[in-house]
Amino acid sequence: MKSIPANPTGDVRRLSLAVREHVRWALANCDAILVAVSGGADSTALAAVVIDHCLRAGSTPHTLSVDHGIRPGSDREAQETCEVMASLGAQSSWVSVTVDAPGGPEASARLARRSALAAHAQTLGERVAVFLGHTMDDQAETVLLRLARGSGVGSLRAMSVRDDAGSIVWMRPLMNCRRSETLGACRQLELPWVDDPSNKMDGPWRAADGSALRRSAVREQAIPSLANSLGMDPVPALARTAELSAADDEALDEWVEQVWRRAWEASAGEMRSGSEVPVSERRPRSEAPAAWEAASGIGVLRVAELKEIPQAVRMRVLHRYLCAVGAPSLVHLEQADALITRWSGQGPLSIPKGTLTRVGKGKDAMLILQPLRLERERPRH
Numbered sequence: 001m002k003s004i005p006a007n008p009t010g011d012v013r014r015l016s017l018a019v020r021e022h023v024r025w026a027l028a029n030c031d032a033i034l035v036a037v038s039g040g041a042d043s044t045a046l047a048a049v050v051i052d053h054c055l056r057a058g059s060t061p062h063t064l065s066v067d068h069g070i071r072p073g074s075d076r077e078a079q080e081t082c083e084v085m086a087s088l089g090a091q092s093s094w095v096s097v098t099v100d101a102p103g104g105p106e107a108s109a110r111l112a113r114r115s116a117l118a119a120h121a122q123t124l125g126e127r128v129a130v131f132l133g134h135t136m137d138d139q140a141e142t143v144l145l146r147l148a149r150g151s152g153v154g155s156l157r158a159m160s161v162r163d164d165a166g167s168i169v170w171m172r173p174l175m176n177c178r179r180s181e182t183l184g185a186c187r188q189l190e191l192p193w194v195d196d197p198s199n200k201m202d203g204p205w206r207a208a209d210g211s212a213l214r215r216s217a218v219r220e221q222a223i224p225s226l227a228n229s230l231g232m233d234p235v236p237a238l239a240r241t242a243e244l245s246a247a248d249d250e251a252l253d254e255w256v257e258q259v260w261r262r263a264w265e266a267s268a269g270e271m272r273s274g275s276e277v278p279v280s281e282r283r284p285r286s287e288a289p290a291a292w293e294a295a296s297g298i299g300v301l302r303v304a305e306l307k308e309i310p311q312a313v314r315m316r317v318l319h320r321y322l323c324a325v326g327a328p329s330l331v332h333l334e335q336a337d338a339l340i341t342r343w344s345g346q347g348p349l350s351i352p353k354g355t356l357t358r359v360g361k362g363k364d365a366m367l368i369l370q371p372l373r374l375e376r377e378r379p380r381h
Contacts, residue, residue, distance in 0.1 A: 001087065002189045004052040011184030015177055016049045022131070022162075022173040023053040030169060031125025033061040035090070036117055036132050039081035039194035043133035045182040046174055048189055050131055051088045064120045065094040066113045070105075070198055070205065077194050084192060093120065105205045106213055121168050134159055134172045137179040140238035141218045157246035178235070256316045263305035263317065265366075298324050303358065303365035306340050314340065325371045326352030339367060 008016050026033050033054060035047045047063055054061040063085040067078035078094040085092035097112040099105065121128040142158040149155075163170040174182070186193050197203040201212040201220050211217075226234040301321055306314050318336045322328040328336070332351045339349065339358045343365075348357040354371045 001084075001191055004048065004189065010188055011045075011181045012049070012188050014181050015045055015174065015185050016052070018177050019046065019049045019173045020053055022171055023050055023057070026129035026131075026169070026171065027054070027057055027059055030127045030129040032121075032128045033059070034117065034121050034124060034128055034130045035061060035063045035085075036113070036130060037063045037065050037081055037085055037092075038133070038196070039065060039077055040133070040196060040199075041186045041193040042135055042138075042174065042179060042182045044081070044084070044191050044193045045185040045189075046131060046133040047085055047090065048088060048185070048191060051085070051090050055089050061090050062120075062124060063090045063092045064117060065092070066116050067094060067096040068099050068109050068112065068198070069096050070099060070109075080192075081194070095120070104208045104214075106207075106215060118168055127167055127169070129169045129171050131171050131173065133174060133182070135174045135177050135179050135182060136239045137219075137223075137235055139175055139242055140223065140235040141215055143238045143242050144218050144222055145214060153245040153248045153252070156242060157249045158242040160246070175239070252313060252316060255313050256320065259305060259309055259313060259317050260320065263301050264321070265300050265302060298369050298371070300369075301367040303340055303343075303360075303367060304363045311337065311341075321367070321369060322351055322354075322356065324369060325354035328352060336367070 004012060004016065007013075023033070033050065035043070035050050037043045037047045051061055051063075063082070065078040065081045065085070067075045069075065075096060078096070082092045082094040095116050097116050099108045099112050117130055121130055139158055143156060146155045146158065159172055159175070161172050161175050183193075185191075198205045199213075199216055201216045203213075203216070205213055207213055223234060301317070306317060315333050315337060318333055319328060322332065322336065328351055332349070335349050336351070336356055339346065339356065343358060346358075348355045354369055357368045357370070358365060359368055360366050
C-alpha cells in the first residue's frame, strides 16, 4: 500500500478533491467521522482519502466494516478490511449482523447495515458524520430502479449528498465520481479490495421471487444495454435527472409549506410545533362546524385553500395530512383529492388507521381526519 502524497495525481486526486470540503465540514460541525467500509473498491478508496484528509487536519477518523454473514469467509474479509483501515491510520472496527428483516435481501441487508452504523456512531459522540461510498453509478442505478416503479420527483431525487438526521449526518461525497475512478484509486494506491459475489446477478443472494437482485441486474444488464442502444453513457444523464428532481422537489415542498400554513387549522386548541397558523389567519371557533372538535390533536384542512392550487401541490398537502395517522397509498390520496375537487356528498373515506370526512359548505367546508383509536375511545351515548 502506498501513502497519499500532499499533491496526489490521477484518480486519487479526483477523489481527494471531491472529499476534501465534506471532511472539512464534518470536522467543523460533528464530534467524529465514521466511514462505512464494505471492503469493495468504492468504500475502500473513499476511506483512504477521508483518512488522509483527517490525519493531515490532526484528527483520527473511525471506520466500521459490517459482515452480513451470508456466505462463508465474509467474517474473515471484514476483519481483513478492518486491519487495512487500521494500517491507514483509522480507528477501525468490524461487526457481524443478522439479515432477517422483512422484504427482499437487498433491503434487509441495507437496514441491518444502517442500524449497525447508527449504533456505532452513537458511541462516538452526540453528532457524527457517517461517510458512505456511493458513486454516480449508484445514483444512476437508483434512478432507473425508481423509474421502473413509477416514481415522482420526490423519489427520483434519489440519494442526497448529505442527509442530516440530527445526531447522524449521512454523507456521500463521491456522488460526482465514477466507479471506474474508485477502482483506479485503489490500483494507484495498491489497496486491496473485495469483489463481493453477493452483489453479482449469479451470486448467492436472490430476490424474493427467486430472480436476480434488481440492482445487480440493472448494473450488469440495464445500464450496458442503455449505453449500447443510445450510443452514449447514460449514467451522467440519469444522475442529472436526480439532481434536477431534487431541485423541483424542494421547490414543491416550499409551495406545500405555504399552502399548509393557510389551509391547516389546529383543533381543540392543540397546536402543532412548526405548523401553527397565526391567530390573525384563523377563523373564530364559533364559525367552525361542530364536528371540528372531533379532530382533536390532528386539526382540519380548509377546502377553500386547496381547490384552486395545482394537483401536484394539493396531493402533497393531503399526504402530509393523512400521514398523521398512517401511510396513505396513491388510491387513498386520489380519493381524498376527490373530496376537494369532485365533491358530490360522498361519505367518510377509510384510510390506514383513520377516516377522512368532508363537512360544511362553501367557504366553511373542511376535511376532518379522525384516528381509529379516537373513534374506539369515544364514549357511547
